[in-house]
Amino acid sequence: MILRTAMAAVLLSACLFAQIPAATPTKDAGVNRAVLLDKPEVRVLRVEIDPGATRSMHTHDDVRSHLFLPIAGSIELTMGSAKPVPALIGQSYYMEKGTPHGFKNTGATKAIVYEVFVRDAAPAANQAAR
Numbered sequence: 001m002i003l004r005t006a007m008a009a010v011l012l013s014a015c016l017f018a019q020i021p022a023a024t025p026t027k028d029a030g031v032n033r034a035v036l037l038d039k040p041e042v043r044v045l046r047v048e049i050d051p052g053a054t055r056s057m058h059t060h061d062d063v064r065s066h067l068f069l070p071i072a073g074s075i076e077l078t079m080g081s082a083k084p085v086p087a088l089i090g091q092s093y094y095m096e097k098g099t100p101h102g103f104k105n106t107g108a109t110k111a112i113v114y115e116v117f118v119r120d121a122a123p124a125a126n127q128a129a130r
Helices: 001-019 124-129
Strands: 031-038 042-051 054-058 066-073 076-078 086-089 093-094 101-105 111-118
Touching: 042 101, 076 093
Parallel strands: none
Antiparallel strands: 031 042, 042 111, 054 101, 066 093, 066 111, 076 086, 076 101
């Protein structure tokens, strides 16, 4: 029974992890991202940050707003001209279109963030065609 349960858990894990998109490098060394969802209304990324790596200050001018959601690790987040703050796991950080921001992994292990980008709604004609 225990062996069957363990094998089922291993098989389930293999299936789940096989579905997770691989992260690809960004222009910042040690910062990789995977697109989890890309729809006209919303885009979701998983960002992996190696220890000591920094995502340079940047903006997103193609979205209405964006959520920064730390999942694992120690992250320092800078938004606009404010001083960097610890981005706490389980918290959400909201940014309007064009808000300059950057982040750094201040820990000794890989950090992971989900970023959710809300786009302007697709025009009515495009929505009707779906």
